Amino acid sequence: MTGSGHRGQDPHSGERATDDDVQPNHGGHDTALVAVWPLLGLRLATARLELAVPTSADLADLFDAAAAIQPPGQARFQQSFLYASSPERERGLLQRHWRALAHWRPDSWDLHLAIRLDGTAIGVQSMWATDFAITRTVETGSWIGLAHQGRGYGTEARMAVLELAFTHLGAAEARTAYVAGNLASEAVSRKLGYQDNGHKVSAQDGERLVQHLMAIDAATWKRRSRGPVEVTGLTRCLDLFGVAAGS
Ligand SMILES: CC(C)(COP(=O)(O)OP(=O)(O)OC[C@H]1O[C@@H](n2cnc3c(N)ncnc32)[C@H](O)[C@@H]1OP(=O)(O)O)[C@@H](O)C(=O)NCCC(=O)NCCS
Structure with missing residues (x-):
């Protein structure tokens, strides 16, 4: 299942028609790098936001x-480096970004996207999978x-990656956890x-951490009304996600 294969075909889908090959700019990434590592050219656009692999800016x-x-x-978010003092916090953020790219494999990937509002990055939306071609999760x-x-x-940023997962990559299920x-x-x-999907307990920084698990499946996602999500630059990335074009 590809982005191009689904354009305009699902009346319940919030996705806009896209031309996957037309990318007037790469949002700050070097064109030569995008040619080799096309994830740098992937863009998700919602009504107010753009999501992309972060540039230096x-x-x-x-x-x-x-x-x-x-x-x-409020309870603390799971990633403890975000609560460190400067410059450890910024270094942790950089390493999180670099690690996601450096460790990428089609059977184990971590899409770490900047959330841009009016051209300024205001946060991060990640989506990751192991053996996606088999698990579709x-x-x-x-x-x-x-x-x-x-x-x-x-909500808008999460909607964007769920639309990528379910409508464009053929995911069967998405999972998440909250402390x-x-x-x-x-x-x-x-x-x-x-929907609720159990919980898990682990140790983090010497403390007992309880995470509540939640899940949504493709059928539920398709039934729900959602805003527009425009996906560009995906076709050349499909093999990196472990998804064969046209599958
Ligand atoms: C979780 C997070 C990403 C959500 O982003 P956001 O832009 O604030 O989310 P939204 O505005 O789309 O929605 C937040 C919802 O939480 C609700 N909410 C926020 N604080 C709340 C509280 N104390 N009690 C009850 N509801 C609360 C809001 O009312 C809103 O729901 P609504 O639209 O139905 O009113 C953001 O809060 C965040 O970065 N938190 C710190 C890091 C974190 O916890 N990340 C998640 C780890 S899994």
């Missing part, structure tokens, strides 16, 4: 956005700078139609 924006992500009184995680939280951007008490994260998942 995006990473600099993200240093600012990551300085404050935690609403008062993705997982997601995200953060948004505190100054931009509570305006629907987190007990992370009400905003839970609310985003419920708004998008996820």
